[in-house]
Amino acid sequence: MGERDALHLKNLPRHVAIIMDGNGRWAQGKGLPRTMGHKKGMDSIREIVTISSNYGIKGLTLYAFSTENWRRPREEVDFLMSLPRIYLKKELPQLMRNNVKLYFSGRLHGLPPEIQDILREAASATENNKGLFLNIAINYGGRAEITDAAAKIAQLVREEKLEPGDITEDIVAAHMYTANLGDPDLLIRTGGEARLSNFLLWQAAYAELYFTPVLWPDFGKEEYDRALFAYSSRERRFGQLSRELGD
Numbered sequence: 001m002g003e004r005d006a007l008h009l010k011n012l013p014r015h016v017a018i019i020m021d022g023n024g025r026w027a028q029g030k031g032l033p034r035t036m037g038h039k040k041g042m043d044s045i046r047e048i049v050t051i052s053s054n055y056g057i058k059g060l061t062l063y064a065f066s067t068e069n070w071r072r073p074r075e076e077v078d079f080l081m082s083l084p085r086i087y088l089k090k091e092l093p094q095l096m097r098n099n100v101k102l103y104f105s106g107r108l109h110g111l112p113p114e115i116q117d118i119l120r121e122a123a124s125a126t127e128n129n130k131g132l133f134l135n136i137a138i139n140y141g142g143r144a145e146i147t148d149a150a151a152k153i154a155q156l157v158r159e160e161k162l163e164p165g166d167i168t169e170d171i172v173a174a175h176m177y178t179a180n181l182g183d184p185d186l187l188i189r190t191g192g193e194a195r196l197s198n199f200l201l202w203q204a205a206y207a208e209l210y211f212t213p214v215l216w217p218d219f220g221k222e223e224y225d226r227a228l229f230a231y232s233s234r235e236r237r238f239g240q241l242s243r244e245l246g247d
């Protein structure tokens with residue numbers, strides 16, 4: 001293990017979230033159809049999941065399909081929708097061996113029913129696993145998530161289980177899809193853009209942001225280590241001064 005590895009392992013993020021961008025450009029740069037970039041992107045997922053498990057990271061959230069991705073050409077949407085089945089068929093045994101617990105977040109009811117079934121089965125097959133919590137955001141939008149939380153809370157108020165004045169940040173957080181996972185400490189975006197694109201808008205309030213030009217299919221151990229090292233070297237203050245945190 002190099003000096004850099006030893007250093008970053010001292011201060012690992014508990015929960016890492018990744019916007020996996022650049023699949024299309026990776027493929028186009030090689031004269032391939034965009035869908036080949038998504039296929040290659042699944043290899044990066046396998047590598048990053050394995051490394052995260054090995055490092056003892058608790059949670060990994062991956063942005064696989066956004067509520068906006070439905071606007072892509074029909075063939076690309078169809079291809080993206082075929083990926084969960086392909087991914088899970090291929091990876092489930094390895095995920096089980098690595099004790100990974102799968103979770104899917106987003107407006108899952110808006111997915112084709114057969115995909116909902118596949119996701120439900122995979123989540124239930126891994127539900128007793130105690131290792132990495134792998135949260136795959138699919139048909140996910142940050143604003144949709146906040147809107148859904150508001151609707152659920154409004155329902156509780158209507159049922160007189162809650163007073164409007166008693167709504168706290170903790171109550172809002174408890175109605176987010178990630179209630180059981182907590183906020184990401186580190187949010188990585190590959191592919192060169194420096195924006196959140198409607199990802200984890202509520203949860204990323206204090207996340208360290210890490211942007212890299214590397215395209216997702218090229219993102220492997222070296223790049224991941226670089227991001228984890230950058231995280232370990234940053235001081236997180238949550239709006240306070242360092243001395244208030246007792247550092």
Ligand code: FPP
Pocket residue numbers: 020021022023024025026038041042045063064065069080083084087136138191
């Ligand atoms: C962004 O690249 C990537 C996506 C929209 C899809 C990411 C999905 C995967 C890597 C596989 C999904 C896997 C599972 C398990 C469901 P882009 O197409 O926006 O790239 P571009 O910015 O270069 O066009």
